[in-house]
Amino acid sequence: MAADYTAVRRLGGQIAKRMAEQNDLEGAKSLQNLLRKRGVPLQASGYAEALPRDAGSRLPLIEEGQWPTTPIMLGGDAGRTISQFIEDAQHIGLLAEKGVSARLGLLLYGPPGTGKTLLAGHIAASLRRPLYVARLDSLISSRLGETAKNIRGIFEFVPSRNAVLFLDEMDAIAKLRDDRHELGELKRVVNTVLQGLDSLTDDVVTVGATNHPHLLDPAIWRRFPYKVELNLPDEDVRASMWEHFLFLGDDGRKDDGRLLARVSDGLNGADIENIALAARRRAILSNQDSSLAHILLAVGASRSGNPRLLDNRELDTADKKTLTRLLHDKGGISQSDIAKIVGVSRQMVHRYLKETLDG
Template sequence: MEVDNSLILKLFEAALGADYTTVRRIGGRLARDLAAGKEGDAAKSLEAMLRKRGVPLQASGYVEAIPRDAGSRLPLVEEAPWPTSPLFLNTDAGHVIEQFIEDANNIALLAANGISARLGILLYGPPGTGKSLLAGHLAARLGRPFYVVRLDSVISSRLGETSKNIRGMFDFIPTKDAVLFLDEMDAIAKLRDDRHELGELKRVVNTVLQGLDSLADEVIVIGATNHPHLLDPAIWRRFPYKAELLPPDSEVRAAMWKHFLYQGGEDGEASALLARLSENMTGADIENFAHAARRRAVLSRREPSLPHILLAITSSTNGVPKLPDNHALSADEKKSLAQLLDELELPRTEIAKRLGLSRQMIHRYLKGSDDA
């Protein structure tokens, strides 16, 4: 890899001047150049050094000045680790995300050809669809630090403090060469229902717009909201990319059940069956159900119980999930499950296999017999 001599000079100048923010920024750029030059191991080693949250920097007396709310002294910006949980996306959202990543990885090329390199993506959809997880994965795919701002915590009850907080947040980010994640963006719009006056609302919105406009092209901005209809149209226009995250479709639900419940094992038929029955569940719901079932399996030293999972899914109501347990199934519960699987047009031999019952018992349940 050819190294820009001016970059090396800037790196030494920053290090000798204890400007560790610039050291990290240049280090991140060098790591990306190493990765682009097919020197992946060196890039990963450098990124690992930059992720150590400055142990040697703290020893030298350096402490990074995180912007804080003047009243509560709570941080306005937090650096978050890249996620380790896998990401599952529906086809449409996945296509938008891949396009966004391709553009973000080629900012310099686009700018050199006179194409605006200012990038931002707005993620919207119901809770539990993976907006925060996706934002973290985008930072990881781009190899950049991940800074999270929850706008509901930036909002201050003190008149004028909200705009000051937002300015402090945006002033902190430009030197970071990072991904900035603005979570709960609808918190700004909720000022309408608070005791803030209309003029204060306009000042806050304008401050957000000015902050977004002030960022360098290298800063990647991701916004997220559960209530897109509440956002000011001018904020929408600051995000060239928009991705609607909906509850997972059947194919994604099957993949999630296979991963979280069977850990990528072979039971694709059971995963497909669970996908059919979990149509109204979010990705977060599926993960929680699968983990609950695996906890019970580990503690009882058994395989995950499909009948208990099916019963928990069918017993759940919207917003109030009933997690699977290990109680002994009653005759009525077995009969109910047999009828459910019959309605899904599963062969009776398959129903018997999945419920761990004999074909004769399944026949009796489906004939309406109450004899267990």
């Protein structure tokens, strides 16, 4: 009623998250799509959020992200560090009162598709704070003198918002200052980033992300007390992903999820999600279930960052041979089980494998 679009998005995000938790994924996504319309009716009533903008292009330097409806699946040290980070951020007032407050900076690094952006959104949702996303590669102005000004604008904007600041693509700017190939201006930009991080008060939550950690200046590393390397998912996490994205939590498909987890070794979380959603789309549009054989073939042909989406065409002999070898090498199942999945006799499975060995 007050035309406060930020509050509308925040509350709408909370509702969408709850809908997703209750397995109403379509409803959650529909609500998120409505929220992404940027509040045109509210702007018509005189309200518009004053985001910092590039002086030349007039494009926003920062955008308000949405709390995600897709779950994040972490294990091991990464999961423990994230839990500790969230707990510390939730009790920053108590820690400050006791004189042990710490800078709430978390650096996420690892290959693309491992969930860095998704994780930043979940941290904001856990803390019930808005998420502001600054992609540092987009802050670089063609007029080099404007780049440092853009960065300062980001760090001046966020502290009063009680938000999570997500600095994506940090390697775009925060490169090694002694790199002889960098212009002097970009070296000064690194110092602007450092000064901006130092200017933040202890209650500001900052999450940085990079796919190329080796490019970051050591001084940048020191500004983030919490560091998490997000690697490709292990077998247990892959199994959970297949169960969630493909089988929608059906306990009767756990064995299939585990088989897919073994075969998809080397794929990232985004690859698994894309293949699973493609399989569900084909099933809906063809009005028939996608066979496990087709999904396994798509997985076997995929590479990290380049998933192969499946179709429902009939398997030919070459497909069956490829699938047999894949299940034998990676599936860890018997020839009888391979025969059931491929749709051939056990003797034919033996023949396919013998041809491979003879070849």
